[in-house]
Amino acid sequence: MPRTLHLNAFLLGVGHHEAAWRHPRTDPGRVTDLRHFQELARTAERGTLDSVFLADSLAVGPAVRHNIQAVFEPLTLLAALATVTTHVGLIATVSTSYNEPFTTARTFASLDHLSGGRAGWNIVTSAQAREAWNFNLDDHPAHADRYRRAAEFVEVAVKLWDSWEDDALVLDPATGIFADTDRVHEIGHAGERFRVRGPLNTPRPPQGRPLLVQAGSSPDGVTFAGRYAEAVFTAQQTLVDGQRFYATVKQAAVAAGRDPELVKVLPGIAPVLGGTEAEARALADELEELIVPEHALAQLSGMIGVDLTGLPLDGPLPELPDAATVQSHQSRYQLVVDLARRERLTVRQLIGRLGGGRGHRVVAGTPEQVADQIERWFTEGAADGFNVMPPLLPSGLEDFVDHVVPLLRARGLFRHEYTGRTLREHYGLPRPGSRYAGDRELVTA
């Protein structure tokens, strides 16, 4: 079978551009309206996209004054989207730093059951001090500590999903056997950070395990992805950077003893679409003019973990410390510094460039031009697909589905219809067996 693209619709409020909600083509009141998200999920499904994808953050700060915020908690929102769709995958971001593995494993299992096997977990470690403040801490744990916790957290979650073998639910009224307890296993996990006895309190989910997605691109993040991730969401500004990152992730998978084909690399792309290049450019300019600069600078400060507020907008970015010393989002920090230096951007230009996708690549052009970019990254070793981040919602997703997807299909790069029902099937990934299958150890009291 020829290699084909994987495309997620990354849903965020009324659009990914930070000023989207001020643009006349959006209705900002819809951020609290479930039907808005249900319509977006149906549009994604009409375009046979692999999934809808939701980001998350566990705090709100002064930036809320000027910027739209997510209203819904991702898993409850996806459960509500599951009921109005039949095929599209449902990926939620959940932090390993401020949750318990039993709860997270269980909730994703529930979403997978509810949706008939469409759940995916985007694993993040939460990098803001502001988030730590909501969970009894004075600051977020150090970068390496967060990743050590994340690794153990995922190990526990996988054991819990495996704790019910696939055939454990017997449901035989005649004998009164509900579940075969020879096929329901305690996991007995006792590690550095977690002690979890198990089993999980739900039968094995339809996909065996939800799809595991990861979104940190630092060295710790890539090592983690190599071991655990089945899809990696990343921000890459140039083809060369994208190719380098792609190769690094695939190597990390090989180093962890895995088949690199089973780890999909999906950069973000924010397509600003127009019937002509000039129209697309005009839309990008309109959005840039709607940015509130002081707000954007506060956002950028939060994103890279360095206070830049008060900087002169028409001067350059100051010298900044080495990324390896940064305890927040290391890879995003490096990307911003590189972008500003490479293109010799003023602070004002930099926030304009970042406004469209918070560091993700913005491509303004016709559907053909956007399809060309997608094809090029896909065929030249920089991507297995993309997280599509429309600047305006719903219009930007509708434009992508109606005008870009048909081109990708015509080029033989993307499915014409769904051939599977589960998210794993859309990604061409196998359904994992339970590690306990065949291991007939009784659940003990």
Added chain:
Amino acid sequence: MPRTLHLNAFLLGVGHHEAAWRHPRTDPGRVTDLRHFQELARTAERGTLDSVFLADSLAVGPAVRHNIQAVFEPLTLLAALATVTTHVGLIATVSTSYNEPFTTARTFASLDHLSGGRAGWNIVTSAQAREAWNFNLDDHPAHADRYRRAAEFVEVAVKLWDSWEDDALVLDPATGIFADTDRVHEIGHAGERFRVRGPLNTPRPPQGRPLLVQAGSSPDGVTFAGRYAEAVFTAQQTLVDGQRFYATVKQAAVAAGRDPELVKVLPGIAPVLGGTEAEARALADELEELIVPEHALAQLSGMIGVDLTGLPLDGPLPELPDAATVQSHQSRYQLVVDLARRERLTVRQLIGRLGGGRGHRVVAGTPEQVADQIERWFTEGAADGFNVMPPLLPSGLEDFVDHVVPLLRARGLFRHEYTGRTLREHYGLPRPGSRYAGDRELVTA
């Protein structure tokens, strides 16, 4: 306005009787089928019930061999039920012992937004050692400790729901003001167990706060209910016990400085319905015969926290320690001991009596007889309404809605149609204002 009943449909698998899934009128495969629960929620709404109610437990043990278990996590399930209903309330049980207040407050706020103001939280403290084992502990915390944590947990959650004033979301594209940060407040909570800065990362939910329900009937539980609960779910076997408990809860509310009318007392009732009393009795007998006694004894042991397995089935219950020394479900323990003594039940008879509702009152009879019992408890000071626990699902809920509800309506005891849209409106409870309203303190960095 005359006082009227409040009725919740307590949904559990294919019925509340522990052998429900073995009865020919159920299809046990539906425990993993979302549509089963969607149909139940629609049936509840057809009966203009106040809400659907979901219990929860954070562990599974050997009892799963013979007994149906919940598959879905309550909040994701309710989010999926919200999309196929428009009025019926959605109450989920969530433990304060193994969650964080920020996460719980946020998820209920999300459900309230998704459902247009229909969310309720049944607050429990989790009493099984088996649950503690899934959360890094060797045993559950002591009874009083759990309630101290619960009290602080709820205080934090309420502050978080209040942290956005009702009019904080401005959404003014012209000025670029998304939210009025003068109306979004840090809560700065620093207590014995939690430090939470806030604000919550979602605007104030439609109900202001979700409905607060509580389900512990021990002295600690009643004190807690008096302070925080707006509805109390309880197991009471006799009218006299029900009257005593009802009065105790109302007094606890008064003692906490609250209006006792604003705390609704809702005993569980498991109606075993038949066209004649003999038919109802026959159904109850059929179900009792399907009980697996060894399993029922293991269940009972778990419920009261005392190992009774291996006891002779046709002998009496042995002498048991005083309830106040019990660290698990104190009130349920007392109920079981009282029931066995009052009626001089053998162990076999006791498990038969408990099989229908795990300690909740079972009423087998015609719709008139069930309606009579409901009316009597309601008018004689034992109940403001009931948590209805059909022995078989869906048939038992359909029978209740089609045959008991019309009688209650005809007697002027229950609504003919919904007069409000939110769960608070169904319960006749006011929408609370934000404690921070008028307090114009800026969110600080």
